[in-house]
Amino acid sequence: MAEHYKPNKYKAWELTLEERFQEVYPPFSEREAVLEANRCLYCHDAPCMVACPTSIDIPTFIRKIATGNTKGSARTILESNLMGATCARVCPVDVLCEGDCVLTADHKPIAIGRLQRYATDYASEKGIRFFKAGEPNGKKVAVVGAGPAGLSCAGELAKAGFEVTVYEKKKWSGGLSTYGIVVFREPVEVSLAEVKMIEELGVTFKNNIEIGKDLSFEQLIKEHDAVFLAIGLGNVPEMEVPGEQLTGVLDGLEFVEETKTESLDSIKHGQRICVIGAGNTAIDCATIARRLGAERVTMIYRRSEAEMPAYHFEYEFALKEGVSFMFLTQPVEILSNAKGEVDGLKCIRMDLGKPDASGRRSPVPVPDSEFVVPCDMVIKAIGQNKPTGVLAMLAPFGVEQVKGYLKVDEGNRTSHEKIFAGGDCVRSHGEASTVMAVQDGKIAAASIAKQLLGAAKPLAEAVSKR
Amino acid sequence: MPDLSIDFCGIKSPNPFWLASAPPANSAYQIQKAFEQGWGGAVWKTIGAPVLNVCNRYGTIDYKGSKIIGLNNVELISDRPIELNLREMAEVKRNFPHHAVIASIMVESKKEAWQEIIKRTEETGIDGFELNFGCPHGMSERGMGSAMGQVPEYTEMVTEWVMAVATKPVIVKLTPNVTDIVLPARAALKGGASALSLINTINSVMGVDLDTFELQPNVGGKGGHGGYAGPAVKPIALHLLSAVAGDPEILKSRLPISGMGGVETWRDAVEFMLLGATSVQVCTAVMHWGFRIVEDMIEGMSNWMEDKGFETCNDFIGKSLPRVSSFGDFDLGFQSVARINHDKCIQCNLCYIACNDAAHQCIDLKELKITDEAKERLWPVVREEDCVGCDLCSRVCPVDDCITMVEIDTGRPHTTWNELVKAKPEVLEWDKMEAYRKTANIHIH
Numbered sequence: 027m028a029e030h031y032k033p034n035k036y037k038a039w040e041l042t043l044e045e046r047f048q049e050v051y052p053p054f055s056e057r058e059a060v061l062e063a064n065r066c067l068y069c070h071d072a073p074c075m076v077a078c079p080t081s082i083d084i085p086t087f088i089r090k091i092a093t094g095n096t097k098g099s100a101r102t103i104l105e106s107n108l109m110g111a112t113c114a115r116v117c118p119v120d121v122l123c124e125g126d127c128v129l130t131a132d133h134k135p136i137a138i139g140r141l142q143r144y145a146t147d148y149a150s151e152k153g154i155r156f157f158k159a160g161e162p163n164g165k166k167v168a169v170v171g172a173g174p175a176g177l178s179c180a181g182e183l184a185k186a187g188f189e190v191t192v193y194e195k196k197k198w199s200g201g202l203s204t205y206g207i208v209v210f211r212e213p214v215e216v217s218l219a220e221v222k223m224i225e226e227l228g229v230t231f232k233n234n235i236e237i238g239k240d241l242s243f244e245q246l247i248k249e250h251d252a253v254f255l256a257i258g259l260g261n262v263p264e265m266e267v268p269g270e271q272l273t274g275v276l277d278g279l280e281f282v283e284e285t286k287t288e289s290l291d292s293i294k295h296g297q298r299i300c301v302i303g304a305g306n307t308a309i310d311c312a313t314i315a316r317r318l319g320a321e322r323v324t325m326i327y328r329r330s331e332a333e334m335p336a337y338h339f340e341y342e343f344a345l346k347e348g349v350s351f352m353f354l355t356q357p358v359e360i361l362s363n364a365k366g367e368v369d370g371l372k373c374i375r376m377d378l379g380k381p382d383a384s385g386r387r388s389p390v391p392v393p394d395s396e397f398v399v400p401c402d403m404v405i406k407a408i409g410q411n412k413p414t415g416v417l418a419m420l421a422p423f424g425v426e427q428v429k430g431y432l433k434v435d436e437g438n439r440t441s442h443e444k445i446f447a448g449g450d451c452v453r454s455h456g457e458a459s460t461v462m463a464v465q466d467g468k469i470a471a472a473s474i475a476k477q478l479l480g481a482a483k484p485l486a487e488a489v490s491k492r
Numbered sequence: 493m494p495d496l497s498i499d500f501c502g503i504k505s506p507n508p509f510w511l512a513s514a515p516p517a518n519s520a521y522q523i524q525k526a527f528e529q530g531w532g533g534a535v536w537k538t539i540g541a542p543v544l545n546v547c548n549r550y551g552t553i554d555y556k557g558s559k560i561i562g563l564n565n566v567e568l569i570s571d572r573p574i575e576l577n578l579r580e581m582a583e584v585k586r587n588f589p590h591h592a593v594i595a596s597i598m599v600e601s602k603k604e605a606w607q608e609i610i611k612r613t614e615e616t617g618i619d620g621f622e623l624n625f626g627c628p629h630g631m632s633e634r635g636m637g638s639a640m641g642q643v644p645e646y647t648e649m650v651t652e653w654v655m656a657v658a659t660k661p662v663i664v665k666l667t668p669n670v671t672d673i674v675l676p677a678r679a680a681l682k683g684g685a686s687a688l689s690l691i692n693t694i695n696s697v698m699g700v701d702l703d704t705f706e707l708q709p710n711v712g713g714k715g716g717h718g719g720y721a722g723p724a725v726k727p728i729a730l731h732l733l734s735a736v737a738g739d740p741e742i743l744k745s746r747l748p749i750s751g752m753g754g755v756e757t758w759r760d761a762v763e764f765m766l767l768g769a770t771s772v773q774v775c776t777a778v779m780h781w782g783f784r785i786v787e788d789m790i791e792g793m794s795n796w797m798e799d800k801g802f803e804t805c806n807d808f809i810g811k812s813l814p815r816v817s818s819f820g821d822f823d824l825g826f827q828s829v830a831r832i833n834h835d836k837c838i839q840c841n842l843c844y845i846a847c848n849d850a851a852h853q854c855i856d857l858k859e860l861k862i863t864d865e866a867k868e869r870l871w872p873v874v875r876e877e878d879c880v881g882c883d884l885c886s887r888v889c890p891v892d893d894c895i896t897m898v899e900i901d902t903g904r905p906h907t908t909w910n911e912l913v914k915a916k917p918e919v920l921e922w923d924k925m926e927a928y929r930k931t932a933n934i935h936i937h
Contacts, residue, residue, distance in 0.1 A: 057557075061556075064556035067840045067842060067890050069839075069840040069841055069842065070840070070841035070842060070844055070845035071841060072840075073839070073869055092556070128839055128840045129838070131838060132891075
């Protein structure tokens, strides 16, 4: 992360377990925020704003912090992005707004993420509500999945007067913001506060209901004027190696979820942990494991440092947290002792061969190079399963797919007239991120409004401006 | 090592840096501490009429995180007994015979009162006097301070009273709270003053609290005008200094001037001296940072003098005065246009919006294909033929040396407004002006 993101001095051995799971970056004080805001040049047609997938008017919200209009600042942010408080914490700002700040050459870029957090937290702590439900227009929309895409869509639609019901299979809403972002990046309360804000716009939340299981897609489509699918992706896929079913082998996402929903001291973890994969979730698992107290955490990745999918700042963070990396290493078997407990990960060394379909050089096993990494727990974080089950259920309705993801047009409509989709479940290429999911929700809301109400409605205008 | 010492109408000082008559020069303790740290002189906090002070004496302007770019005060002259001040003046002079110790005086407008305090003060062995005709708050309401400085006749009269008994040099300190500072300056000259100092503080109300509706400074719920000083007033001080120092009568008299008003660094001091000040006085910067800033002031000025080849302060005092002119004498044929160095440009495009919204709409945003970026941001480009050379763009540009104003010559006649209206008085009619512009190759956008 950018150099000016100075976390609190982190000395794990001096901190309690709870302290280790506080937000890594302390909030800005008023003075810090105003000083930082005043560094902003207030560019004309600012590149940071162009870089933001939700087109937040960044120079304007920063100027409002500088003038002491923090409430107005929060409004500017939330008008473009209802999940502004989450995005302030989880956005890869280095590659988005801050990465495009004109002050990169001779100066530090403006700490846009932290300023956004300052403004949105201010509004949240003061309980300020900027939006209210629109005049009811008699149209009903179902949103499936209460993650960032679903919440964003639901909120925008509610503002425009739609009757929105969100179906969520989990106990709590918020999706990955609630369950999948490590707690020291985003506390659960931040995500739940956003859910509450959407709820107060008159959106009905039906939790613990899985569409296709507890309620059929057929019924859903029949009972609503439009359906927005924001179902995300599935669990971590199988590695298909022997020993994968042992009890010490964990799904990375479930591991992260545990730290967000359970009391920290009740979480069982090993002392020598291997994390498989090198994406952002893998980094999360490794750093959580360290903060929980694991003595040795090793990340195993079959390609090299250059190909790892995690953001560079996340990689640096993991290094600082004392995580070690074994690149060009592929797991081939999870070993266990007589008691059936994990006691090692058998790996094989890899070399990089010719570029594969993704353009990255594909790893090739080095013959006779097997070796064992001693460990007592293995956490898998090698991506997420595609929404295959849902696609199968939707196929009869004519919903098409692309590479295992839901196929949508520019307005986020699927091949079925009433069904729209967004978020990770449509991200068939490129990276997925929270902020893109939020924008997907906005785009879908605009399309739904346009389809059901005609083009001249305010929401359609508001979103088409972007 | 250049020689920083100065001779200010007979008052010797090891360097041109003096404490101004103000809270930092309130006592022997402070002034001796300042001298030990390098200050060359001090104008003692004004002594004279009995006073009582109030609480919350200061108001400040903070700007974008920088504290005190402007400071206002409603503190009065010294509230310590005169005897104590006189005793301490003698002590300081005994301990620091080679430093400049100047007594600032303000009493009611009575000849006896002025002459008595001058005589009493001279006995301490101080090097000179500064007559406080400038304090704009508290004392002025009692007919003193700026109430005297704002009426040239008063200034002249009181100066005469003082000069009749003073054997040490007398500096008259001028108030900026007048329409034309040259008039009181000339009055002081006429009254026989040995030197001038300027500026005293500027009348000001610092601000209003948006929650309590109280003024700043807030004295028990009320507030009022006070004297404004600090970095923000420097341009005003430089203007008034140049007006006085460049006045033909003052120039002819060769009266030395002690300059002040927002001097914070050696750079500020050099600017004041280039515009004719022999010494500079400092208050706000010391109130903000303490006496220790003088070390850098001395070193910075020495280094600068060395770089420029100046051996003594006299080598550069007043060096910029010949450049002080006025609009009627500026060259109408001097022409410049803005040039943007796209190697340095960071594309904040502030120049574009400033030119477009607030100037003459002669910067365009264009595709230039300077970098290899796929989606390159538009670049600001000056349409030179339409640029009026106003210089706003280079002022708003946050990058050093990115936008420069380049002198060009399109054959406009090199004449001044005064010369023009003398030669062609008809240009004072719009149609004739238009005709002249055409012949002179001057295009208006």
